[in-house]
Amino acid sequence: MTILTIAVIAALTIIWAVARFNTFRPLIKRVNIEISHPMDHNGLRILHLSDLHMEKLSISPESLLERIKGEPIDLIALTGDYLDTAPMRARFLEYLEKIQTLNPRYGTYAVFGNHDYCIADHLPALQKEMEKRGCIVLKNEHRSIELGNRKLNIIGIDDYYTRRSDVDQAYQGVEEGINLVLTHDPNIVLDMGYHFDYLLSGHFHGGQIHWPKPYHLKKMGKLPHLNMISGLHYHEQRAFYISDGLGQTGINLRLRCRPEITLHSLGGGVSIDG
Numbered sequence: 001m002t003i004l005t006i007a008v009i010a011a012l013t014i015i016w017a018v019a020r021f022n023t024f025r026p027l028i029k030r031v032n033i034e035i036s037h038p039m040d041h042n043g044l045r046i047l048h049l050s051d052l053h054m055e056k057l058s059i060s061p062e063s064l065l066e067r068i069k070g071e072p073i074d075l076i077a078l079t080g081d082y083l084d085t086a087p088m089r090a091r092f093l094e095y096l097e098k099i100q101t102l103n104p105r106y107g108t109y110a111v112f113g114n115h116d117y118c119i120a121d122h123l124p125a126l127q128k129e130m131e132k133r134g135c136i137v138l139k140n141e142h143r144s145i146e147l148g149n150r151k152l153n154i155i156g157i158d159d160y161y162t163r164r165s166d167v168d169q170a171y172q173g174v175e176e177g178i179n180l181v182l183t184h185d186p187n188i189v190l191d192m193g194y195h196f197d198y199l200l201s202g203h204f205h206g207g208q209i210h211w212p213k214p215y216h217l218k219k220m221g222k223l224p225h226l227n228m229i230s231g232l233h234y235h236e237q238r239a240f241y242i243s244d245g246l247g248q249t250g251i252n253l254r255l256r257c258r259p260e261i262t263l264h265s266l267g268g269g270v271s272i273d274g
Contacts, residue, residue: 019209019253023058026246026259028067031232033239035178035197035266043267044147045072047102050079050184050202050260051245052095053115054088056252059259061098064246068102071263075106078135079202079243080113080159080184086122089129096133106145108135109154113184113203114161115249138182140166142174151177155196160185161203161221167192178266186228186242187221189235198266199240206230206244206257214257230257 032043047068076099082092100108110130116123127137136143138156145152153174158164160183171194179196186201207214207229217224223242232241244260 015255016253019255022254022258023056023248023252026059026064026067026261027244029231029260029262030265031241031262032265033198033232033267035239043265044106044152044178044180045074046077046180046200046264046266047071047073047075047104048077048079048200048241048243048262048264049099049246050200050243051081051113051205051247051249052078052083052092053081053245053247053249054083054091054095055085055247056249057247058252059246061095064261065098065101068261068263073102073104073263075154076102076104076108077180077182077200078108078110079182079200080111081115081202081245081247081249082113084115084118084249086119089122089126092126093129093133096130096135100134106147106152109143109156109182110135110137111156111182111184112137112139112159114159117159117162117164138170140164140169142170144175144177147178151175153177153179155179155181157181157183157188159183160188167194180266181240185221186240187223189238189240190222196238196240198264199238200243200264201240202243202245204229204242204244205249205254206242206260208245208248208250208254208257210256 139158142155155170157170181196181199183201185203246259
């Protein structure tokens with residue numbers, strides 16, 4: 001074995017070790033976003049989790065809760081891709097139970113992603129179990145809640161990537177208020193003709209293996225071609241956020257892109273703190 005071969009193997013081993021270690025090191029990102037409707041000084045504080053991928057998740061629920069201990073949370077938003085296989089249902093539901101101990105004032109809301117539809121036959125039963133645990137699953141529908149003298153419309157649009165989204169149905173009956181959209185695939189923003197104040201999504205994992213660039217995302221819609229794969233963006237003056245996700249898919253590695261726990265505050269000025 002030549003010195004060059006040994007050096008290459010050593011370098012690849014180090015890269016693999018770093019990429020594996022990264023899956024245990026989530027970033028806590030804070031986003032303060034100004035919206036068109038005035039709110040009280042506290043705004044609306046949202047915990048956003050996406051792409052848990054139970055099969056390749058390194059972060060325990062206990063670790064997650066410890067990292068956000070003491071954070072004020074009004075609402076939890078889950079934006080899809082929780083699991084790929086039926087045997088992971090029990091692990092996901094246990095994870096959900098732990099998250100629910102945060103007791104968000106306005107509840108927990110979820111949509112499904114493309115990976116969840118790998119077990120489409122099991123999703124009706126999974127949805128029932130999620131709802132038993134106090135999580136409202138939205139499939140092209142909405143719920144409205146009162147925020148003082150303001151109405152918050154939480155609009156859940158089903159997965160765009162697998163062509164299950166129906167925006168017209170999701171918005172049917174939506175009255176004037178603050179429109180918060182939850183969906184998995186952010187590409188839908190390019191086709192939406194409806195108003196929203198803020199949209200939360202996931203899907204791209206920030207590339208997951210972001211070296212030298214996440215060229216593999218080019219097949220995942222128009223947004224990657226516009227260099228919109230992570231963080232806060234705007235389309236036609238409408239704000240939307242793409243989470244890098246908490247878990248991994250394919251291989252349990254992350255390079256130049258760590259898992260993400262996002263805390264959004266609606267009502268303040270626009271800023272991001274990673």
